[in-house]
Amino acid sequence: MKLKEKKRTTRATKRQFLRKSVASVMLLNMLCFSLAPVMVLAEGEQTESTSTKPAAVQAATTTTQIPSVESLGLNVKSAILIEPVSGQVLLNLNSDLALPPASMTKMMTEYIVADFVKQGKFQWDDVVTVRKNAAQTVGSRIFLAEGDQHTIEELYIAMAVGSANDATVALAEHVAGSEQAFVKMMNDEAKRMGLPTAHFANSTGLDIADMPKEFQPADGKETVMSALDAAILAKYIVTDHPDFARFTSLQTYKFRDRDTKPIVNYNWMLEANKNVTNFKQFAYEGLDGLKTGHTTKAGNNFTGTAERNGMRLISVVMGTKTDKARFVETRKVLDFGFNNFEPKQIIAPKATVAGTETVTVKKAKNTEVPVVSGEAVSFVVPKGADTSTVEAKVNLTEEGLVAPLKQGTKVGTVTYSYKADGLNETLEKTVDLITAEDADKAGWFKLLLRAIGEFFSDLFNGIKNLF
Incomplete structure (x- = not known):
């Protein structure tokens, strides 16, 4: 009896293994067929990307090559x-x-x-x-x-x-x-x-x-x-x-x-x-x-x-x-x-400066107030020049900012600099950094709760630093 049960168990195990094997093969085939279009598409994308590289290089070379002053042959003092x-x-x-x-x-x-x-x-x-x-x-x-x-x-x-x-x-x-x-x-x-x-x-x-x-x-x-x-x-x-x-x-x-x-x-x-x-x-x-x-x-x-x-x-x-x-x-x-x-606008008016999207304004309802550049920035650049390499350096007002502040309040400056191929100098322009919205003063109760929170935060940090 025990022998018959053992044989039945063995046959069941074999059938289960066979079903798993067949299922595995079918799953593998499905995966292969499903991935084939993706692989083709991926290859197509890669080919397209490769084919656009010369175009990108060509676009870069469309920048006007600035002739030297000597090449003009100026007969002047x-x-x-x-x-x-x-x-x-x-x-x-x-x-x-x-x-x-x-x-x-x-x-x-x-x-x-x-x-x-x-x-x-x-x-x-x-x-x-x-x-x-x-x-x-x-x-x-x-x-x-x-x-x-x-x-x-x-x-x-x-x-x-x-x-x-x-x-x-x-x-x-x-x-x-x-x-x-x-x-x-x-x-x-x-x-x-x-x-x-x-x-x-x-x-x-x-x-x-x-x-x-x-x-x-x-x-x-x-x-x-x-x-x-x-x-x-x-x-x-x-x-x-x-x-x-x-x-x-x-x-x-x-x-x-x-x-x-x-x-x-x-x-x-x-x-x-x-x-x-x-x-x-x-x-x-x-x-x-x-x-x-x-x-x-x-x-x-x-x-x-x-x-x-x-x-x-x-x-x-x-x-x-x-x-x-x-x-x-x-x-x-x-x-x-x-x-x-040609003249080219490098920075649009009221542009956000990456890394300085907000400033902290004390006693404001929302202490983090958004800021933007105060005006557009334009330079005269070689025709076709790539202007994506412009850099920004922010200098915030040293003294603390306290609410209320009107929209457009100067909170510092931002200096944009740009060095173009064909130019010996680095072009720079400094504009004001201003608040993008009003910074209203918070009510006394909110200021009280904020002060209590800051007190316990400072107390906790002080205790933590003891260890």
Whole structure:
């Protein structure tokens, strides 16, 4: 009996083993068939991923290759190209070299006069009486006589368009009482603007020896500016007086009714000159200013500015051999900027900073208050540049923040930095870090409970630290 039971048990065990084996084989087959599409898909994805790598590499290589300054073959003593909003220097060739600027000096006179009008100290239609100094001034001029009367605007246009030295001196004396008093204003402004090498001897840019003798400065120090000085000065003009082109873009101006010929703008590169036979070869798209300059010592200089596709650039070339050459060289400099660079928003306004999403505000209902950057951050970068590598450094307010705080309260700063291929410098901009919402003060009962909780937490940590 026992033997029969043992046999039955053995047969049952074999049948069970057989069923498990068959089930295992079936399960294995099912797994294999089910995994096959996945493996094919995985292989397909891998193939697709591999095939996109060259495209990614190709996308990376679409970044504009910035040519060297040397490759431009500039025939100048110095040159510079800047973007005025950020102040970025895009091209630099001996830009810190102090040189005679000639009539580019008048940009400072233009700035000061326009600023006084902007402040309401003078009006454009105020009448100026010409004095002896202006009447005796030589060089480019409109032949003012002592006692002549003209409005500030008329003289200003003569200065900006025709580079009239006598009109410039007349304005300087009207504003400050004497030209040398105005020169002090010019030098004070140069310090305020941070012009590294600039020194002004007069309002015009004439050599001291060419000034009327009795009005020459006693120290004998000639006017000098570097290309960098001129670019910074131009930056102040276009940013503080955005209507500058109302004067500088005029092609011609008839100063007096009796004049047989109008004043012709010395700036041949004005875009409006594209249809003028004598100047169309120099006309440049978007160019609307600023100032030429020429003396025997200075050679030929030009500070130009043009705007294309929402980006304005300022160029300065100094020490070219001819009046035509200063425009040829300026074209090279401006083309370098517009062909190779573009403005790009790096950080959107009110962006969250990774790692500093909130700040602790004492006595607030919610002690962790969200914070964001106060404004957008844009840089001028090589065209097609990858801007994903921007870095952020946060500097929070040292003193504790206590509720209540209004939305938009400054709680620190964040500095964004970016180094692009093709740029020698690391671009940086610092903006405020502000609260993204109101931080209301908590009620007394909540503050009491919070204080009790902090007390016992500190007590527990103190006891724990004993062991």
